[in-house]
Amino acid sequence: MSRESASLAPISPFEKRLEELTQYLGIESGNTELTFTGVTLDSRAAKAGDIFFALPGGKVHGAHFAHDAIALGAVAIITDPLGAQLIKERVPILILDDPRAWVGDISSWFYQNPFDAVDAVGITGTNGKTTTAALIDEIWRLDGRITGFIGTIGIAIDGEDFAARFTTPEGTDLQAIVATMRERHVRNLVMEVSSHALALRRVAGSRFSVVGFTNLTQDHLDFHGDMESYFQAKARLFTSEYAQSAIVNIDDPYGQRLFDDAQIPTKSLSRSNKKADWYYQGFVPALAGSGYEVAIRGPGGILIEGHLPLLGLHNLDNALLAIALTVESGVDPVAISYYMRTLSAPVGRLEPVVVGQKFLALIDYAHTPDAVSRALATARSITEGRVIAVLGCGGDRDKTKRPLMGEALRRGADIAIFTSDNPRSEDPLQILIEMVGDTQSDNDQVEPDRRSAIALAVLEASPGDCVIVLGKGHERGQEIKGVKYPFDDRIELARAIEELA
Numbered sequence: 001m002s003r004e005s006a007s008l009a010p011i012s013p014f015e016k017r018l019e020e021l022t023q024y025l026g027i028e029s030g031n032t033e034l035t036f037t038g039v040t041l042d043s044r045a046a047k048a049g050d051i052f053f054a055l056p057g058g059k060v061h062g063a064h065f066a067h068d069a070i071a072l073g074a075v076a077i078i079t080d081p082l083g084a085q086l087i088k089e090r091v092p093i094l095i096l097d098d099p100r101a102w103v104g105d106i107s108s109w110f111y112q113n114p115f116d117a118v119d120a121v122g123i124t125g126t127n128g129k130t131t132t133a134a135l136i137d138e139i140w141r142l143d144g145r146i147t148g149f150i151g152t153i154g155i156a157i158d159g160e161d162f163a164a165r166f167t168t169p170e171g172t173d174l175q176a177i178v179a180t181m182r183e184r185h186v187r188n189l190v191m192e193v194s195s196h197a198l199a200l201r202r203v204a205g206s207r208f209s210v211v212g213f214t215n216l217t218q219d220h221l222d223f224h225g226d227m228e229s230y231f232q233a234k235a236r237l238f239t240s241e242y243a244q245s246a247i248v249n250i251d252d253p254y255g256q257r258l259f260d261d262a263q264i265p266t267k268s269l270s271r272s273n274k275k276a277d278w279y280y281q282g283f284v285p286a287l288a289g290s291g292y293e294v295a296i297r298g299p300g301g302i303l304i305e306g307h308l309p310l311l312g313l314h315n316l317d318n319a320l321l322a323i324a325l326t327v328e329s330g331v332d333p334v335a336i337s338y339y340m341r342t343l344s345a346p347v348g349r350l351e352p353v354v355v356g357q358k359f360l361a362l363i364d365y366a367h368t369p370d371a372v373s374r375a376l377a378t379a380r381s382i383t384e385g386r387v388i389a390v391l392g393c394g395g396d397r398d399k400t401k402r403p404l405m406g407e408a409l410r411r412g413a414d415i416a417i418f419t420s421d422n423p424r425s426e427d428p429l430q431i432l433i434e435m436v437g438d439t440q441s442d443n444d445q446v447e448p449d450r451r452s453a454i455a456l457a458v459l460e461a462s463p464g465d466c467v468i469v470l471g472k473g474h475e476r477g478q479e480i481k482g483v484k485y486p487f488d489d490r491i492e493l494a495r496a497i498e499e500l501a
């Protein structure tokens with residue numbers, strides 16, 4: 001069971017004078033002899049001695065919560081001019097035109113630049129970030145290294161797991177987490193870097209030895225507005241502000257753009273383009289759907305051969321990027337040939353559920369049109385019978401991808417079962433209407449209750465078929481009207497199989 005990441009504050013005390021901070025920011029402030037011992041964005045989590053960032057929000061200004069932070073012991077506030085007008089308490093207030101842009105830098109400065117003490121690898125892209133990052137962490141640990149991991153499935157420090165709220169934590173939390181890793185002698189950190197984190201500068205103050213790019217397909221347009229803005233947010237990682245070097249997948253057109261416009265030393269990667277710096281000299285499916293036999297070529301004549309026990313062509317791309325990045329971090333390619341045979345995908349990524357049934361059962365985190373298509377193509381490639389797929393779309397997220405996901409489900413499955421994901425504040429029936437569209441095929445089934453939809457898929461299955469439940473993967477809850485109820489696709493799928501048996 002993962003512990004909460006809130007317990008990841010470093011043990012070593014940190015203390016700065018307000019005067020040092022004002023000098024760092026280049027602004028004036030009274031009471032410069034005041035000391036502070038922490039930084040926070042969350043008024044509910046403020047501790048005695050903290051500085052509270054009161055940031056403008058989409059609906060409510062953080063200054064409205066300054067009183068709560070001060071009541072818990074916050075000694076100063078950083079905010080914008082509007083926030084300064086809203087705060088009535090008599091504490092030092094540092095006014096910045098865009099305080100959000102400074103959160104990461106101030107937090108890094110406060111924790112004495114923790115990224116400088118670790119060899120950090122950053123991964124971005126729409127799909128494949130988690131798998132690539134998890135494979136990197138696995139290779140490092142097989143190589144005997146003390147590692148840190150930050151991503152969608154959680155946070156890990158030398159094998160100890162913690163829960164995470166975001167793919168990339170807020171700037172105050174991120175710098176505290178990496179300071180804790182430094183304290184625990186982590187030397188290699190791999191981290192997923194989301195487009196939200198880049199656009200909102202959560203990763204400001206962070207520096208990576210090398211960064212990697214997987215692909216870019218439609219997602220998060222509710223936040224970014226269009227694909228070009230989405231790409232530009234990702235592209236920020238591939239600059240000298242954040243990274244020393246990069247490796248990008250040029251099979252993806254946006255990856256080719258990154259490579260062509262590179263501002264930092266960048267290597268190319270391709271599944272089959274032998275002009276790339278990293279590529280597959282060859283790959284063939286292994287027996288019994290157990291992965292691939294591969295030969296990988298890298299710069300300087302590197303050859304890595306062996307068995308790769310991962311399913312799906314998209315995981316060939318993820319594994320190639322992970323291997324290239326670990327070689328960049330100093331792992332011997334000969335050792336990787338040996339380690340490769342034991343690699344596994346992270347939880348919730350084409351994860352089998354086996355309870356004695358005579359059909360294949362999988363769960364996967366696919367929650368974009370491209371990821372749904374890839375997951376179903378993989379299921380098809382290892383299934384003798386029919387593919388029976390269950391999928392929903394999340395509420396309060398990019399609505400434009402819902403019909404695209406519904407169409408990907410229809411194209412890839414013999415039986416397409418439309419259901420709920422995390423409806424959040426939205427009406428689940430309205431989400432389903434947007435997913436299903438105006439036309440319903442004979443193979444479409446609609447069941448709003450996710451538990452019942454999974455049971456329906458199992459009921460349809462015959463020996464040799466594949467039941468695949470998409471969208472939630474590793475998640476342990478379902479959010480409905482502001483309440484997160486316990487829900488785990490793995491448990492529900494296993495339960496449905498056992499009850500049918």
